[in-house]
Amino acid sequence: MRRTLLESLTTGALTEPAPAPDEAALAELARSLERAARARLGRSLSIRHVDAGSCNGCELELHALSNAFYDLERLGLRFVASPRHADVLTVTGPVTKNMREALLRTYDAMPDPKWVVAVGGCARDGGVFAGSYAVAGAVSDVIPVDLHVDGCPPSPISLLKGLLALIHHQGGASV
């Protein structure tokens, strides 16, 4: 164990520079974020994730955000275990009817102010699952959405850009 730890310390960091926030995402956020919320939250966000019907592809890339290359936490972003501790709710999947209530309850359990990020193509419009008897629809059909991150699944870089847009927007200046 010591050898692996030492080598990690002596070789350079793998972590890459953070990408610039996504322009489109910033524009979308400008419509939904309040100035007061920026002041209150500072440049840090706690994220609660709910898989509302995903194929698990988006979850794999959300996981990747925590690896050494992206290192989400250095940017003030972290995943938390309870919606009560969260500022941001990330939601994946078309919302299945079987998950609709759990999603609503999770959203309701979060304190205000709060934002919802719909992750992946299915979250935007149901994707290939749209129209099924078992699907309630897009995330925005169930709870208000502040930001969409597209992709099937979105790459970790796209996810970072979207989430960084959330933080940057709290800086004060409208973008």
Add this chain to the structure above:
Amino acid sequence: MTMLDTIAGAQAVDAHRPWPRAIVTDAGWRQAIDALATGRWTLSGLWGDAGAVHMAVIDEGGDIAVLTYACRAGTFPSVGAKHPPAVRLERAIASLFGHTPEGAPDPRPWLDHGVWGVAQPLGARGPARAAERYTFLPVEGEALHQVPVGPVHAGIIEPGHFRFTANGEFVVRVEERLGYVHKGIESLMAGAPPERAAQLAARTSGDSTVAYSWAFAGAVEAALQVQVPQRAVYLRALMAEIERLANHLGDIGAVCNDASFALMHAQTSILRERVLRATDACFGHRLMMDAVVPGGVARDLPAEGAGTIRALIAEVRRVFPRLVELYDKTASLQDRTVTTGIVKPDYARQFGAGGFVGRAAGRAFDARRTIGYAPYDALSFEVPVLEAGDVNARVWIRIREVEQSLSLIEQIIDRLPQGELRADVSVRAACEGMAYREAFRGDVLVWLRLDSGGRVARCHLRDASWFQWPLVEAAIENNIIADFPLCNKSFNCSYSGHDL
């Protein structure tokens, strides 16, 4: 003599490939149930159709057959009554098609949570049944308490509900309730052209997108008797082994992480990310979604791809052995994984558990070897098997399979043939096909019927998890609740692949 010859009065069905399907009588169906209950055959699938149920079975030699029972009165003799692995599959058939398993031990719905607004969505659709409270199995005894967990979990994982009954720290029983991510995939496939159905298959379980795409394509190609170009065959196997490698690396770290050993997780996550980046460079997608299509592959390996993959293999080979040593020599970690969450070999055999769950508990089944399909018949690899059945054994099977996948990837790159990437898959007549492909967590079965108009009339996808989820319940018994995440991660069953 084939398996179906032993069934009295079995009527073979034409144009079902590559294994036979037969319509059986009541007596024939019961004969098959006996063969399952006595362990001569292994249940490999049980699914509904319009007015019928189908059962896929495998014998010890890896021979396969499909038996069909016509549900004339809307019922069929319960398989689960004598063979427990069939219970959830039958409950799913009742929920989706409305066919009732007569004499079934558990009449509760499965997948259907009473909120779809329709009953039996794949059968004769009826008005939604009245919402009723789902009753968990009773547990009686002094000092027992219940802990409900899910569907929303603390981590970034798929949703499912676990109802624990504990005596102090020890789990007396855990009961799973799944179906939360049921998207109606099989219903969306019905009537769809194969290209659209292939996209749905690719999104049945995102972590196994290559395996599902390949199994779906394999079923289409079997039905149509299409010969896939050799280069495509090898590229498919290359993608499948990369997928296995990425998932196993992720799992090995994640299991250790659930034992609070973060160093391993950090290190394997780096390797996994390197695999995904190389994959992105080679195939234009980190998970290779939609790269395997009916008839062949949609993406070729670029000229520099072989070099990219060789460099990746070298890097994994440089780092991985030290991580294996780290796992093997860290006593505090072994203390958590050894003898935790034991799957008894008898259960693995009875349930026909595939993947590392089965192979860690003495069941030497691997679709690449036991059933066999190209190009694996021309490649050299070992199927590691252990007997202990604990978390540790499931980690070791993955470690050994990482090594095997590295070797397979190398062999494939060495002998990748030149040539076409896709064959024509136009449909001329109605036909049926099925295929097994070994995903990282076990065998995926896809069965389908194409109509004469070239559309998918019925497609069923059976994830390995159907026969692994029930074993999670058995493995956790008498372990402490705090070890459940560790046990569960060591299985890493699919929710989406199961819920469909």
